[in-house]
Amino acid sequence: MAGTSLHDKILQLSSAFWTSRTLQAVAELGVADALGDEPQTAQELARKLNLNTDALNRALRLLASFGIFEQRDGKWAHTPESRLLRESDPRSARAFLRLLGLPFIWASWGHLEHSLRTGEPAVNTLGANGPFDYLSKHPDEGAIFHAGMAAKANREIPAVLEAYDFSVHQRIADVGGGRGHLLRAILDKTPGSTGILFDRPHVVADAPPHPRMKPVGGDFFTGPLPEADAYLLMDVLHDWPDADVVRILKSVRKAAPNNTTVLVIETVLPQTPGPHLAKALDVNMLVMTGGRERTPDEHGKLMAAAGFRLEKVIPTAAPYSLVKAVTAWRSG
Numbered sequence: 001m002a003g004t005s006l007h008d009k010i011l012q013l014s015s016a017f018w019t020s021r022t023l024q025a026v027a028e029l030g031v032a033d034a035l036g037d038e039p040q041t042a043q044e045l046a047r048k049l050n051l052n053t054d055a056l057n058r059a060l061r062l063l064a065s066f067g068i069f070e071q072r073d074g075k076w077a078h079t080p081e082s083r084l085l086r087e088s089d090p091r092s093a094r095a096f097l098r099l100l101g102l103p104f105i106w107a108s109w110g111h112l113e114h115s116l117r118t119g120e121p122a123v124n125t126l127g128a129n130g131p132f133d134y135l136s137k138h139p140d141e142g143a144i145f146h147a148g149m150a151a152k153a154n155r156e157i158p159a160v161l162e163a164y165d166f167s168v169h170q171r172i173a174d175v176g177g178g179r180g181h182l183l184r185a186i187l188d189k190t191p192g193s194t195g196i197l198f199d200r201p202h203v204v205a206d207a208p209p210h211p212r213m214k215p216v217g218g219d220f221f222t223g224p225l226p227e228a229d230a231y232l233l234m235d236v237l238h239d240w241p242d243a244d245v246v247r248i249l250k251s252v253r254k255a256a257p258n259n260t261t262v263l264v265i266e267t268v269l270p271q272t273p274g275p276h277l278a279k280a281l282d283v284n285m286l287v288m289t290g291g292r293e294r295t296p297d298e299h300g301k302l303m304a305a306a307g308f309r310l311e312k313v314i315p316t317a318a319p320y321s322l323v324k325a326v327t328a329w330r331s332g
Helices: 006-013 015-031 031-035 040-047 055-063 094-100 103-109 112-116 124-125 131-137 139-163 183-190 242-255 278-288 296-305
Strands: 070-072 075-077 172-174 192-200 213-219 232-234 261-266 308-314 323-325
Touching: 006 015, 015 031, 015 055, 015 094, 031 040, 040 055, 055 070, 070 183, 070 232, 094 139, 103 124, 103 131, 112 278, 124 131, 124 278, 131 139, 139 183, 172 183, 183 192, 183 213, 183 232, 232 242, 242 296, 296 308, 296 323
Parallel strands: 172 192, 172 232, 192 213, 232 261
Antiparallel strands: 070 075, 261 323, 308 323
């Protein structure tokens, strides 16, 4: 926004959702897949998708101003960016854009003032006790949500694998690991390791099998957790307020032998000014879960309260970092 006036800057920020919502809707409707490799007119695309020609043309014109699609001789064509909206692209972002466009997410953000007044998740204004309670009651949205989270994880996992040598751990427990996307990728790269996928019973029941991965159902608040020499928590702790994070970490500590490693894989808040994804994600966690993103110091304090010692924060090429902690020694 360099070179813009103060009023222009405020206007651009306040209206940014016009573009993001258009992008989500175009992804939801499958416009990029309908376009294919040959340029087509808006009328041809609209006919395929049962859309209004003029409305679609206007939406594509907006996205094209940001390099997503381009117009050639009155027809619409793909750009490298718009190809990421295709379901068939191996790097596809469509599933995550569909997640961000879910009605309950937009409705929750519409109640941001509730969170600012109370500190409580705005999603609770929808008659739900948090997002997962809502999704359990709305399985169609739940399927889109889980597909989007899986797609997001699959895009970020290569950077995590590149940043850390998991082969130093023989037995790895992925706590709150969902359907095991991260753990299976680690085991594929580290043939000498075995893994335990720990999550709610109905979640791990749907996890694709792996010959060296054992699914274990349970509750990471109450345990018992399995014994391992490394514990992974990817996109778990940021879902919860500090008191609950300490409960989760204490549950891990109760199961962990001495000299055990804990790796928290999340975005980490920088202690510097300026825009950063973690700062936006932090407000999203306020709205959606009541959790938060944290600085390295904040992670360290929570680790210490649960019997761990923060060792270091390892950045990756993705927005994620690995917050590495080890068990503080205890007798017995």
